[in-house]
Amino acid sequence: MALDGRQSMQGRDQPIMTARPPLPDRVPRKKGAPTALDGLLVVDFTRVVAGPACTQTLADFGAEVIKIENPEGGDDSRHYEHADLAGESAAYISLNRGKRGIALDLTKPEAREVALELIARADVVVENFSSGVMKKYGLDYASVAPANPRLVYCSISAYGRQGPSATRPGFDPITQAESGFMSLNGFSDGPPVRTGPPAVDMMTGMAACNAILLALYARDRLGRGQHVEVALFDIAVAMTQFYGMAYLMTGKNPSRQGNSPNGSPSVGLYEASDAPFYIACANDRLYRRLVVEVLGRPDLASGEFVDRRLRSANKDKLRAILNGIFASDQRENWMARMKAANIPVGYLRTVEEAFNSPEVRERRRVSQIPHPAAGFVPNIETPIHLGLTPAADPVAAPMLGAHTSDVLRKTLGYDEGRIAALAKAGVFSAGAKSGSGTSG
Numbered sequence: 001m002a003l004d005g006r007q008s009m010q011g012r013d014q015p016i017m018t019a020r021p022p023l024p025d026r027v028p029r030k031k032g033a034p035t036a037l038d039g040l041l042v043v044d045f046t047r048v049v050a051g052p053a054c055t056q057t058l059a060d061f062g063a064e065v066i067k068i069e070n071p072e073g074g075d076d077s078r079h080y081e082h083a084d085l086a087g088e089s090a091a092y093i094s095l096n097r098g099k100r101g102i103a104l105d106l107t108k109p110e111a112r113e114v115a116l117e118l119i120a121r122a123d124v125v126v127e128n129f130s131s132g133v134m135k136k137y138g139l140d141y142a143s144v145a146p147a148n149p150r151l152v153y154c155s156i157s158a159y160g161r162q163g164p165s166a167t168r169p170g171f172d173p174i175t176q177a178e179s180g181f182m183s184l185n186g187f188s189d190g191p192p193v194r195t196g197p198p199a200v201d202m203m204t205g206m207a208a209c210n211a212i213l214l215a216l217y218a219r220d221r222l223g224r225g226q227h228v229e230v231a232l233f234d235i236a237v238a239m240t241q242f243y244g245m246a247y248l249m250t251g252k253n254p255s256r257q258g259n260s261p262n263g264s265p266s267v268g269l270y271e272a273s274d275a276p277f278y279i280a281c282a283n284d285r286l287y288r289r290l291v292v293e294v295l296g297r298p299d300l301a302s303g304e305f306v307d308r309r310l311r312s313a314n315k316d317k318l319r320a321i322l323n324g325i326f327a328s329d330q331r332e333n334w335m336a337r338m339k340a341a342n343i344p345v346g347y348l349r350t351v352e353e354a355f356n357s358p359e360v361r362e363r364r365r366v367s368q369i370p371h372p373a374a375g376f377v378p379n380i381e382t383p384i385h386l387g388l389t390p391a392a393d394p395v396a397a398p399m400l401g402a403h404t405s406d407v408l409r410k411t412l413g414y415d416e417g418r419i420a421a422l423a424k425a426g427v428f429s430a431g432a433k434s435g436s437g438t439s440g
Helices: 050-060 090-095 109-121 141-147 172-178 199-222 232-238 241-250 284-294 308-313 315-326 331-340 351-355 358-362 404-410 416-424 429-435
Strands: 041-045 064-069 100-103 124-127 152-157 227-231 267-271 276-280 345-347 366-371 375-380
Touching: 041 050, 041 109, 050 064, 050 090, 050 124, 050 152, 050 199, 064 109, 090 375, 100 404, 109 141, 109 416, 124 199, 141 152, 152 199, 172 199, 172 232, 199 227, 199 232, 227 232, 267 315, 276 331, 284 308, 284 331, 308 315, 331 345, 404 416
Parallel strands: 041 064, 041 124, 064 100, 124 152, 152 227
Antiparallel strands: 267 276, 276 345, 366 375
């Protein structure tokens, strides 16, 4: 039978991992190769997902990213429940690679002075506090731009910094729900479903990175920086893509279609005799190749199934025929035939299966990198490839306040006496031990 995704992983014996999967050491980048953002200084006031995803990409390509955290617990994602190594969560580790971490209690005027000095030297500031927080501390764009007119200042929020919704709190699933994006996910006979990974957060982080790079390019031409904004809600609306456009063109509200867009019988999950797979024959050319070369059924490419519109109109009949054919043989045999015919087809994998797949391993998508407390932590490579300026060798996400003293000494030129005075003033607060860190 064709699978709707709710059944596909049920009733199967899934392997249970009892130990961390072995990971290779990372292959170092070519010695002496430049990085795209070498010399760029980024002051990072972000936390959770969207902001850290943005600044991690900047760090991946050579920017010096100084992550500022509250000494009382730091970034909220440090305490997420997915998994942890040596007290560092999977969420935090996955989003803060390559950064230098300092702990500052911004409620202290002395800490705000430190932040202002860093911003005065920075090329980029990124923040995703609730509206009004940076202004309260005198760290908003209007306050800091006069002293650093070349600054690119990026604000990430749920609903933007202006207008009646500016003060509303919001997170990825809220904007998925309110934008209509969530209404498109799931099956027609079930409720809307949010994406598992925080898709809007991640897309917002990518958009913020793009906005920063665009503003830096403009700075080279115009001689000054600017304030750029990215809102989760705006990104979620944009992510409705052609479904949203179709509504605007027709006035017809789009519905959920599960794994087959518009109910297409030649796109979706199917069940072989032993396991499921996904095919995507969305156009007439691919569909004809499937039924003629793979299935040996040229009759399915004529009459009531001759084009995409007719196939959609007769989808239940065609799907039943395809169900019977695919159930007659094992998945590997179907996969081999379809790959030979250059048909878009894929395994339905669990996360475990995907991360141990030949595609992930051959493309070196995962590795392990050193960590000061855990020894080593897993690393998922950046998906961006630049031939001349490849990504920097990754460094594990910093422990809370790990580079505080180092940044104050090397970036700001503070002597030990001034650092000691700041510590006495409570600037590093509960991070007294982290404030003394000097690791590079």
